[in-house]
Amino acid sequence: MLGFLLLLAAVPGCPGRPADGAEGWPLPGEDLEEVRSEALRRLLEVFGIEDPPHFSHHTKQPPQYMVDLYNTVADADGVTKDPHLLEGNTVRSFFDKIHSDRMHFQFNLLSVAKTEKILTAELHLFKLGPKVSELPSFRRHHFCQVNIYQVLDKNKMDFSQGKKLLSSRLIPLQASGWEVFSITQAVRAWNDEESANHGLLVTVWGLAGSPLEPNLVRFASGKHHHESKQPMLVLFTDDGRRGTVSFNSLQDASVQPAVLPNEPMAPYPNRTRLTRSLGAEDGRLPCQRHPLYVDFEEIGWSGWIISPRGYNAYHCKGTCPFPLGQNMRPTNHATVQSIINALKLTKGVNSPCCVPDQLFSINLLYFDDDENVVLKQYDDMVAGNCGCH
Template sequence: MLFPIGLVVFVCSAAARPLHNSSEHASTSWTQSGEVRSAAIKRLLEVFGMEDPPDIHGHKQPPQYMLDLYNTVADVNGVTRDPDLLEGNIVRSFFDKSRNEQVDFRFNLSSVARTEKILVAELHLFKLRPQSTQTLNRHHFCQVSIYQQVARGHKNSTQKQKLLASRLMPVHSTGWEVFHITEAVSSWMMDEGGNIELRVVVQSLGGGQMDKKLVRFASGRNHHQSKQPMMVLFTDDGRRSTIQKNADLNDTTSSLPQAASPSRSTRSLGSTGKEGGSTHCQRRPLFVDFEEIGWSDWIVSPKGYNAYYCKGFCSFPLGQSMVATNHATVQSIINALKLVDGVEMPCCVPDELYSISLLYFDEDENVVLKQYNDMVVGTCGCH
């Protein structure tokens, strides 16, 4: 009853004031509200490891590879199925920046922090169907080699091109081809960083040059976005050492409800979602809606997630359903028997936390898959 009474007092007192004072008060309240929202959004960005939200122009379509990878490691609510499914905790996909018609590609890796450990680096190229069939019957396989373009005058350069990967490939095949270039990219990031330039060389088994119409790879200039050359990096930024204790579960989603997102009327920060009217310590719904925050233009998936929160009383005696620690049990006994003044009852707090996976565009419009620890309450307990 305190809130309605306070509201009536506030309205009555406001009505008794001169009109210009009311306008000034409303203006001040609005300014303070805007400042609070700005500070809250800034703090939330820090939780997601960003200083400012990425500025994305126009509608962008993420690579199918990244969408498939996200669906493998996260459920429909964004909850990470198993932290060990992913190599590292950040996956980035970079599109070719050269956008030429030839076989030279350039990838800007400046968004990767020097402190991150490169675990896996892959070059993804889409092999097109042959345009020429005149020499197709004479060539069944070709040698495809990936070279790194080393600028003249580079402190470690002894040659202009450095061989990174090479393998035989059927001439008539079509589809995605993946080349592993982890060692080269890791070395490049330690020494230089920034743009890395690669060249694809296709030769016959005899070492001669192949007809360019016979063996072709999609370029970023003349082909659909779904076939663009792409580099994929799996990195670890050092946060994996704090993975929560549910890491050994095969599927964390088995213990999380899969209900649809609650309506907007129940998504407010103060919603308790009265579950059967119970007042004992338990988990309550708390939906974080990225669209309401204004982040829907750069976050691909999920559109929001249920973070949950803990609320309720840890009253004596503490039953098994309250997941109480031994210390909490002793504290509740001390409180119940009034053995020591000022000792409160244990608090209802998260007992187990799960991570979520976020798929989004960064400031360079690269697509990033990143895991964030301790984002979803799994269970609540008295501590």
């Protein structure tokens, strides 16, 4: 893992040739801890995090909804199964912070950046099943109307001018389980103006606005029920951190990457003798993919990252000997460069580089400093194939 961190801080260059100082790090006069600290800082930048959260998931269970969502979009190593499954690239879950005796909920959204594009916001409420003593009431009532309001003024929540209707739906009285309501409009307003966040108010009525017996319809609260049933705000956003690398040979992004063999891409047979001086004669293998495992526990991040424990980023290494066969997945530019290099037509022209030409995204499920669980997707994190470019 230390080698991976040093690779992050290495001087950029062609992966097919060692970068200056890549062997024998740290360089003379450099402190190993300083190099490690700088490498970790750069790794945090890759993941869009300023400082690692000071929170351990070993003391708290993440919401099952977030765990299930992660397992839906990612495989065991965190690699994205299908980039179209997730709306945006970030999903956050927030728990109610005020634990009011009435159904008034408030969520702290300070961790959401102003620059993030809010796509969808949902209020998740767990409806409790009826008590035995309440069963006779179901003979007279079959459905209830649940209204979700944005609170405009905490002092006027019981009046129309103090709230704004966001969502309304009929729910069977005998039903139990999670109910989901769209509240996107309110959350966008809160993100634009933090002081406007006075929370949400939930009211329950009979059909046509008729009153219901007290406690006939009950939703779990953070104050009186297990944390697995707490009211929760789920926010889908896009933080604008999209992949910037594109290759002509990229496959359909909806196809899950297969496990590729780490075999060298040998040049086609019956080629000119120039291959002998540029290929395996020096003991280096042609361009191929090699493992590069990123272990979050070894880095010191296992306390706040829930899943995965690490992932195989892979890296590309090897020569791009003339002539470049199609099995080396060369671009036209790489083919021309290889010919110019082989024939020594122009001084200072190197052979093409062995680099990733297919990249896949990974997903992290983690706790932030506010104990919110975040699912974030990062583009261009796993080398799916290697080619000469």
